[in-house]
Amino acid sequence: MATDFMDFQAARLPANMPSHRLRVDRQQWLQTTESLRESKARFLTLWGADDRDRDGGFRIYAAYLLPDTVMVVEHFMEDSPSPSFPSIAGFYPAALRMQRAVADLLGISTDEADTRGWLRHGGWLETLFPLRRDVSGSKQYPAASAPYPFVEVEGDGVHEIAVGPVHAGTIEPGHFRFSVVGEKVLRLEERLGYTHKGVAKLFENTSQQNGHRLAARVSGDSAVAFSWAYCVALESITETVCPARAIILRALALEQERLANHLGDLGALGNDAGFAFGLTQFSRLKEDLLRANTVAFGARYLMDYVVPGGVAFDLPADARCRLLDLYDALEPSVNQMRSIYDEHAGLQDRFREAGRLEQPTAEKLGAIGLVGRACGIACDLRVDHPCPPYDSLVPKLIVQTGGDVAARVQVRFDEILESLRLCRALLSGPPIESIHTSVPVAAPDLLGIGLIEGWRGPVMIALETGPNGGIRRCHVHDPSWQNWPLIEYAILGNIVPDFPLINKSFNLSYSGQDG
Amino acid sequence: MWNTLSRMLHTGLLTEPLSVPAQTAPTLEILQKDLLEIFGRALCIRHVDAGSCNGCELEIQALNNPYYNLEGAGIKFVASPRHADLLLVTGPVSVNMEEALKRTYDAMPDPKWVLAIGDCGACGGVFGTSYASRGGVANIIPVNDTVLGCPPSPASILGGILQMIRSTGIEA
Numbered sequence: 001m002a003t004d005f006m007d008f009q010a011a012r013l014p015a016n017m018p019s020h021r022l023r024v025d026r027q028q029w030l031q032t033t034e035s036l037r038e039s040k041a042r043f044l045t046l047w048g049a050d051d052r053d054r055d056g057g058f059r060i061y062a063a064y065l066l067p068d069t070v071m072v073v074e075h076f077m078e079d080s081p082s083p084s085f086p087s088i089a090g091f092y093p094a095a096l097r098m099q100r101a102v103a104d105l106l107g108i109s110t111d112e113a114d115t116r117g118w119l120r121h122g123g124w125l126e127t128l129f130p131l132r133r134d135v136s137g138s139k140q141y142p143a144a145s146a147p148y149p150f151v152e153v154e155g156d157g158v159h160e161i162a163v164g165p166v167h168a169g170t171i172e173p174g175h176f177r178f179s180v181v182g183e184k185v186l187r188l189e190e191r192l193g194y195t196h197k198g199v200a201k202l203f204e205n206t207s208q209q210n211g212h213r214l215a216a217r218v219s220g221d222s223a224v225a226f227s228w229a230y231c232v233a234l235e236s237i238t239e240t241v242c243p244a245r246a247i248i249l250r251a252l253a254l255e256q257e258r259l260a261n262h263l264g265d266l267g268a269l270g271n272d273a274g275f276a277f278g279l280t281q282f283s284r285l286k287e288d289l290l291r292a293n294t295v296a297f298g299a300r301y302l303m304d305y306v307v308p309g310g311v312a313f314d315l316p317a318d319a320r321c322r323l324l325d326l327y328d329a330l331e332p333s334v335n336q337m338r339s340i341y342d343e344h345a346g347l348q349d350r351f352r353e354a355g356r357l358e359q360p361t362a363e364k365l366g367a368i369g370l371v372g373r374a375c376g377i378a379c380d381l382r383v384d385h386p387c388p389p390y391d392s393l394v395p396k397l398i399v400q401t402g403g404d405v406a407a408r409v410q411v412r413f414d415e416i417l418e419s420l421r422l423c424r425a426l427l428s429g430p431p432i433e434s435i436h437t438s439v440p441v442a443a444p445d446l447l448g449i450g451l452i453e454g455w456r457g458p459v460m461i462a463l464e465t466g467p468n469g470g471i472r473r474c475h476v477h478d479p480s481w482q483n484w485p486l487i488e489y490a491i492l493g494n495i496v497p498d499f500p501l502i503n504k505s506f507n508l509s510y511s512g513q514d515g
Numbered sequence: 516m517w518n519t520l521s522r523m524l525h526t527g528l529l530t531e532p533l534s535v536p537a538q539t540a541p542t543l544e545i546l547q548k549d550l551l552e553i554f555g556r557a558l559c560i561r562h563v564d565a566g567s568c569n570g571c572e573l574e575i576q577a578l579n580n581p582y583y584n585l586e587g588a589g590i591k592f593v594a595s596p597r598h599a600d601l602l603l604v605t606g607p608v609s610v611n612m613e614e615a616l617k618r619t620y621d622a623m624p625d626p627k628w629v630l631a632i633g634d635c636g637a638c639g640g641v642f643g644t645s646y647a648s649r650g651g652v653a654n655i656i657p658v659n660d661t662v663l664g665c666p667p668s669p670a671s672i673l674g675g676i677l678q679m680i681r682s683t684g685i686e687a
Contacts, residue, residue: 123610123647130646137646143613165615168594170562170575173612194611195566198647217641220570220666264573277519283580284529290577301570303665340518511568514609 010071014236015449017385019070026086029075033062033088036073041066042379043092043366044451045460045477048102050132051076054445058083058108061475062095063449063460067384070449072462077108084109094366094482097192101515105131105200119193119514122146130201137201153179153187161496165194172510176499183495188488195514203474204466208234208442209308211471215461216303218476219512224250224257225454226461226476227306232387233450233463234308237442244388245433246310251389252426253302253311255419258455259330260289262412262419265507269409270341272501273350278341285333292326295319310436320427327420334420338413351406355490355502358403367486369457369479370415371506374408376401381453393422408505441469456480456509478512530584533673543588546677550589553683554600558590560676561599561623565616565652566642567606570666571633575603577669590676596622601679603672604656605632607639608649620656628659628683630675637661 010020024032041064049059058077063070077083087110089096099110100118107129109115117126124130124141150160158181165173175191199218206214215230216223228250235242263286270278290300296319297305298312305312315323341347357367362375372379376399382390383397398414400407442465450461457479466472487506491499533543550558562575578585579592593599596619608616620629631652634640639650652658660682662675 119611121611123613128646135646138644139646140644140649141610141646143610145614165612166563166619170564170572170592172564172567172569172572173615194615195564195606195609196611196647197566197607197609197642198645199642201645201647202642214641217568217570217665220568221573223570264576277523280581281522281526283577284526284582287577287580287582300668301573301666303570336518336522340522343518509569511566514611 013070013072013447013449014233014239015070015451016232016236016387017070017381017451018068019072019449021072021074021447023074023076026075029073030086030088032073033091036064036066036071037091039066041071042368043094043482044070044458045462045475045481046088046095046098046102047462047475047477048106048108048131049464049473050106052079053133058106060085060102060108061462062088063462065379065385065458070451072447072449082109083107084111086110087112092366093364094485097485098481105129107132116148117146119196121148121193130198137198137204148191150177150189150191151187155181157181158186174510178496178499180496183497185491185494185496185499188491190484190488192484192510193514195511197511197515199476199515200474203471206471208465208469208471209439211463211474212307213304215474215476216306218515219478219480219509220301220303221261221509222257222454222456222459222478222512223301223303224253224306225452225459227304228254229450229452229459229461230463230474231306231308231450232452233448233461234439234442236450237446237448237463237465238440240309240437240439242310243434243437245314245429246435246437247388248426248429249311249315249435250306251393252423253297253305254452254454255423255426256289256293256297257302258419259416259423260286260293261455261507262416263289265504266337266341266409266412268504268507269351269405269501270347272504273347275344275347278337278347281333281337285330288326288329292322295322307436308439310434314435323423323427327424331417331420334413334416341409348406350498350501351409352404354405354498355487355494355505356402356404357486357490359401361489362403362486365486365489366482368482369453370411370455371408371483371486372457373398374400374411375403381451381458385451389426393425395422405501405505445472454479456507457483476515478509480508480510480513483508484513529581530587531582533588533677546680547589549680553680558601558676558680559593559599560590560601560603561593561596561619562603562605563616563619565604565606565612565636565655566609566648567633567635571605571636574666574669574672575605575632578673583669583673585673596620597624599623599627601628601630601676603630603632604652604658605636607635607642607644608652608655610647610649613649613655616652616655628679629656630679631658631661632672632675633667634663634665637663640665
């Protein structure tokens with residue numbers, strides 16, 4: 001079945017790339033998902049909303065990426081004591097955890113057998129669904145830790161290793177349950193949700209003009225991507241045209257963010273493979289970049305740089321030279337480090353074949369972003385659906401087919417070099433122009449989408465406006481949702497001591513996933 | 516190998532003097548002497564992310580880069596709370612991390628200190644208190660001091676740690 005039947009039914013949706021909204025009933029919900037899967041649509045995200053106050057029911061949304069459009073499929077459920085919708089995990093396994101999160105926050109269930117809480121760990125009542133409109137969200141409840149039955153592996157010599165949520169390093173919290181024989185991993189089960197901060201509920205008490213600040217703090221290492229996605233969703237709804245200069249500066253900030261994270265990761269990957277020299281060198285290069293950020297953007301991490309209607313301020317007079325000097329110093333350093341990494345036998349021994357994810361598995365599970373590109377999945381919004389200024393920059397698509405740690409290292413090296421090219425091109429434009437325009441207050445009940453290719457992959461915001469310049473619902477999606485389950489597959493057959501290296505090669509966001 | 520050695524040689528020593536506000540800035544020698552007097556060894560720090568957005572983690576990690584070179588100053592990060600003198604806590608305390616944070620704190624031997632890092636650690640930041648967030652770290656475990664910022668720079672985190680050592684020294 002092709003997706004043709006959707007074309008005449010789907011309505012256009014405000015977004016920074018062609019997007020459509022398709023309303024379906026319960027039966028069509030599954031049929032549509034099936035035909036989307038057949039036409040190789042990529043699953044972006046899934047979220048729900050309580051609309052009982054407006055039209056007496058709940059809604060569930062799923063967003064997909066097609067070659068020419070973003071398709072948001074929407075299904076309305078009448079109010080009932082136990083609202084439910086058919087699970088789409090049979091077609092898109094990545095939806096499983098998102099459906100569990102919807103059940104936790106909205107009390108909308110599916111026909112899946114796994115009904116364990118994902119975001120709710122016992123910190124609020126089981127009968128309380130924080131995203132429902134009749135729940136205030138500000139009330140506190142005593143934590144009552146509930147048992148979480150992990151899947152058990154049985155057999156001679158099989159034992160479990162429990163790791164986390166507090167890890168032995170400066171990293172985010174999450175729990176990993178390994179079932180092992182000797183050193184070999186037979187099974188890994190992740191449990192996340194520890195950093196759930198109720199972001200979606202907070203948005204309901206945030207004004208449209210301030211939402212970018214909260215969005216930027218969903219995952220601090222992707223602040224530019226999230227705040228840009230938020231702003232572009234609001235600008236699409238209000239039909240605001242951002243000044244060209246502001247868009248160039250946003251892209252510059254986004255590429256700086258990509259560079260900073262890739263440099264940090266390459267250092268940490270060297271370190272996790274016992275090559276501390278790599279960490280020393282790359283952490284120095286990253287620090288150089290962050291200090292240049294202070295000169296160019298007024299902060300090391302750009303939490304509040306992208307604002308609705310543009311950016312907070314233009315580059316100061318000396319910033320352009322400082323950035324160009326930085327790129328001129330970075331490029332030979334990165335090239336030299338690359339040849340050191342490539343020629344280091346011990347390092348390559350650890351990188352190659354470690355945490356390999358075969359392309360068919362990655363395709364089936366819905367790998368996306370950087371991790372997907374290291375398994376031969378050629379998908380990058382900046383290339384496939386370029387919005388300004390990427391349409392004129394024409395970024396190169398970076399793909400590796402190895403699917404192992406080594407491939408994820410190579411993608412990072414290639415993307416650094418490509419980002420440096422993009423940054424130089426972005427700095428070549430004329431600097432004298434407005435960097436901000438005012439964004440009018442949006443009418444209530446309008447839905448808009450913002451999609452930005454952050455350094456991990458596509459970051460998505462679905463914004464629904466409320467009355468008086470408020471937000472009715474804002475769904476924030478980090479690509480880590482899709483890629484976390486992949487680690488459970490990548491680790492199979494590897495040894496436990498390689499887990500930190502494999503995990504780092506993915507470097508997914510806990511906070512972005514937990515929300 | 517030649518490439519690696521050549522890169523080391525050309526990079527040279529990058530470590531800067533302790534970059535904290537002038538009035539509180541001790542020299543490296545004074546700091547190391549203070550640490551030896553107070554602790555008799557290096558100051559051992561354990562970090563716990565109690566629900567942060569991961570911005571503060573990046574800046575804490577930066578303390579170990581060659582410019583700040585925290586270990587060179589006699590301050591090191593340890594893998595277990597049982598080895599730690601000082602607990603750095605980032606983030607608003609999420610409801611789901613409350614118990615893990617309390618257990619980490621309880622696992623530390625006395626005497627112990629707690630430094631809440633970032634606006635969220637200080638008061639909950641943009642996340643405040645809600646069904647999912649308990650707000651600032653002090654709502655859950657005793658806190659000696661806070662370092663503000665979103666995220667605070669490595670220099671201000673270092674400043675916060677040094678200030679804590681100095682006030683501890685005065686108390687002792």
